[in-house]
Amino acid sequence: MTKKNLVYVWSLRNAAADKAGQPVAYKDHERYMMSVLESLAGALNDTPLGEAYNLVGVVYDDDEQNPRDQQVVSDYGFAYTPGRQWLYPADLRVQGRLVNDLLLSVPSTYRRLPRGSAEHITGKQDFERRLHDTLVELKADIVVLDGLLVILDELVRPGAPFARRIMNIHPGITRIESPYERRGAYATWNALYGARGLTVTDWATNATTPSEPLYLTGASFHYVDNGIDSGEVFHDVLKTEISPDDTILELRWNNFNNSLFPALHEGLALLARKG
Known part of the structure; x- marks a missing residue:
């Protein structure tokens, strides 16, 4: 089997919100919040997944000049600093390389601009061009997005090189x-409210209406299109039980370990076999 070049794209701010790389309160004790990237590195090191893929780059879109980004990642910073909290162990290696050496910044600077303005639109186009050029330079065969809070347009349109x-x-x-x-x-929050018998009708006010409780959630590995999580599902896992008294971080921990990590690892394995 010829190995495929895999590029992982995320936002540091999303991982920071999950307290990645830290122990978090879980019921009456603490549990380590492993990032998706750390889980992926482990799978590439220790399972047959490493025979199918080479992780060649880890791209993040956070903007060091954006005050909002500065605030969200304030506990971590935008790069590993010795002695400071980081999103995964500083010595984490994947397939013999330090993960920190694979980090590449492609900032989505357009997010500072007024939404819908001409500058915002052209700025987003510029971001996608820079991301495209980075993926080409890395000779990416497969790209995995995790917590990238950006909707892609040109990169994933039918007929585009990375569609x-x-x-x-x-x-x-x-x-x-x-x-x-x-x-x-708000997927995880929606699941948590759902287990409490509520549906949020307005996230600005947290207005809710009663609904039939649902006590399960999961994760999906899907193709990216121009919508919000609307691409064709390739593989999914529904194995996370929810207790109505869970905190958001307790549910995130449970969902990562019971559904999301398996969905990613199994999905990549199935994708490799598909060719």
Whole structure:
């Protein structure tokens, strides 16, 4: 089997919100919050997945000049600093290379600009061009997005060079026909409210309406299109039980370990066999 070049794309701010790389409160004790990247590195090191893929780059889109990004990653910074908290162990290696040596910054600076303005639109186009050029330089065969809070346009349009080569790992079921469907940035919160018998109708005010409780959630590995978690599902896992008294971080820990890590690892293995 010829190995495929794999590029992982994420936002540091999303991982920071999960307290990645830190122990987090879990019921009456603490549990280590492993990042998706750390889990992927382990799978590439220790399972047959490493025979199918070479991780050749880890791209992040955070903007060091954006005050919002500065605030969200304030506990970590934008790069590893000795003696400071980081998103995974500083000595983490994948296939013999330090993960820190694979980090590449492609900042989505357009997010500082007024949404819908001409500058915002051209800035987003510029970001996608820079991301495209980085993927080409890395000779990427497959791209995995994790927590990238950006909707891609030109990169994934039908006929584009990376169409159906960019996958997303999402902490929720994205099949629209599923009663457990949870798309978008609030997927985990939606699942938690759902276990409490509530549906959020307005996230700005947290207004809710009663609904039939659902006590399961999962994760989806899907192709990326121009919508929000609307691409064709390639593989999903629905194995995360929810308790109504879970905290958001308890549910994130459970969903990562029970559904999201398996969905990513199994999905990549299936994708490799597909060719």
